[in-house]
Amino acid sequence: MAESPRAIIDELQFLLSQSKQPTVRALLEAELKRQNEQLKFESPPEKKQIVKPAVRTKKISNYAWDESSKFVKIYISNIKEAEHSINKENIESKFDTRSATVLLRGVGGKRN
Numbered sequence: 001m002a003e004s005p006r007a008i009i010d011e012l013q014f015l016l017s018q019s020k021q022p023t024v025r026a027l028l029e030a031e032l033k034r035q036n037e038q039l040k041f042e043s044p045p046e047k048k049q050i051v052k053p054a055v056r057t058k059k060i061s062n063y064a065w066d067e068s069s070k071f072v073k074i075y076i077s078n079i080k081e082a083e084h085s086i087n088k089e090n091i092e093s094k095f096d097t098r099s100a101t102v103l104l105r106g107v108g109g110k111r112n
Contacts, residue, residue: 005039060102074102 012032019025066073090105 005035005042009035009039074100076102076104 009032012028012035016025016028016032019028060076062077064075064077066075086104092103092105094101
């Protein structure tokens with residue numbers, strides 16, 4: 001498995017902080033400089049383009065959540081058109097550090 005350049009740089013910095021020998025420090029500094037240069041020239045990861053649909057949306061205001069050390073469950077209520085469950089294919093979610101966005105497709109002809 002290929003190591004990520006960022007992981008290599010982090011480990012080199014750690015080793016450099018622990019090193020006491022001038023020759024070893026010089027070698028680590030040279031490799032750290034080389035890895036940083038290589039990181040600059042690598043192409044950034046591809047970003048998904050978000051296509052905004054031409055469908056009306058409705059803000060979900062009646063919800064609750066439950067969290068554990070591994071998971072967060074989001075409960076959305078008062079969706080009368082969604083009988084007991086919605087197919088996984090019709091749920092789109094995006095989680096950021098301090099926010100979450102959930103889109104439900106095919107519920108009452110709207111994206112909620």
